[in-house]
Amino acid sequence: VLGPELGRGEGGGVRIATHIPTEKQFALKEISIGSKGHREQLMKELQTHRGCGRMQDIVELYDVFYEEGRVYLVLELMDWxxxxxxxxxxxxxxxxxxxxxxxxxxxxxxxxxxxxxxxxxxxxxxxxxxxxxxxxxxxxxxxxxxxxxxxxxxxxxxxxxxxxxxxxxxxxxxxxxxxxxxxxxxxxxxxxxxxxxxxxxxxxxxxxxxxxxxxxxxxxxxxxxxxxxxxxxxxxxxxxxxxxxxxxxxxxxxxxxxxxxxxxxxxxxxxxxxxxxxxGQYSRPKFYDDYGNEFIIGSGAQHLKGAGDMMME
Known part of the structure; x- marks a missing residue:
């Protein structure tokens, strides 16, 4: 389930997402791969996260999905x-x-x-x-x-x-x-x-x-x-x-x-x-308390594993 947007950059946005079976929340980062620059940006980010593993001071990457020219990175949600x-x-x-x-x-x-x-x-x-x-x-x-x-x-x-x-x-x-x-x-x-x-x-x-x-x-x-x-x-x-x-x-x-x-x-x-x-002395951004109900990753989505060569073509 897709929640509110946390931020937006040149290549796409980052939104809160909820995994329905477990109700666990993640940050879902969308990256357009329509241009060579965005594809290179994606590959750099994936390579970095893959190499870093689970370092406690770096945001963790849990999963990656590909759908209709866009890639979604399922990242650890930092909820403040x-x-x-x-x-x-x-x-x-x-x-x-x-x-x-x-x-x-x-x-x-x-x-x-x-x-x-x-x-x-x-x-x-x-x-x-x-x-x-x-x-x-x-x-x-x-x-x-x-x-x-x-x-x-x-x-x-x-x-x-x-x-x-x-x-x-x-x-x-x-x-x-x-x-x-x-x-x-x-x-x-x-x-x-x-x-x-x-x-x-x-x-x-x-x-x-x-x-x-x-x-x-x-x-x-x-x-x-x-x-x-x-x-x-x-x-x-x-x-x-x-x-x-x-x-x-x-x-x-x-x-x-x-x-x-x-x-x-x-x-x-x-x-x-x-x-x-x-x-605790400051206000957590309001968007964390306002969730939507839109589904973002449909049945046609697939794991990115093995798709790197396809995206870099």
Missing amino acids: GSLQVLLQQQAERRARMDERVLSVILNKITRALHFLHDQHRLIHRDLKPANVVMGTEGVVKLSDFGVSRVLDQDAKGVTWVGTVGYMSPERLQGNQYSMKADIWSVGIIAIECALGHHPYMRSDGQESPLFEIMQRVVNEDVPIPQGSGLSPQLEDFIKCCLQKDEDMRWSAEQLLQHPFLKEPNLAPADQDAIMRWWL
Whole structure:
């Protein structure tokens, strides 16, 4: 049974779906495979999920169906919403994120990146708050691998994909980049969570034009305003992420040893409890309480297993 839409991207939408026999809910991601770009996006996402298996900090893929030029990925449902939704609500209240909460979120993101970088040589390439998702039980996971890329040993990427406000200087300049491009994105997310707004937002609260963001990322220092009230540990963590020289930028493995992530030394259950406490102060998006009755996967749908070659023709 198909429920309300959770979000929509260029290739399709994501909706809540309920498996009738078990009444278990999932996130159903629709991807059009009418164009070569969408087919490539799909294959990248499938390859990434297949390679990652059941990593606790990455959204799990349960099943795949193909029907009438579209593919449906049956994914783990994170029933609170994305970090972007949380940041929007905080901005409306002019609130800033508690650093204990931020430490948990960054720890989860960095653990997922370490797993992708170290074990799979994979760059996410579109790390942003919309792709960090959360559950009401306090779970935080990384999602959306549609533009990810696997690199051979010592290789670097050059393709220009992703979201400008979270791209590293080397990517914006069209230079080669490595896994550490993802680490720059972690630093931007850290500032955005800590300050309550994107670091390259204009003083009047309006979003900066893309070209202006690109110039500032390449030419300006780390965007931490004086008197920001950040703890010394968090400030140092951000600076480790936002080194313009890629060689000086810390890796995910190094960041996991940084005091801002390591010193809290919380058990997973305690991390989840902190997240539940924080999320409990905000409103879960309303669409989770409003389900429809439309059937989306008909009798003609088939498992994608063995269909990869057909789709890439």
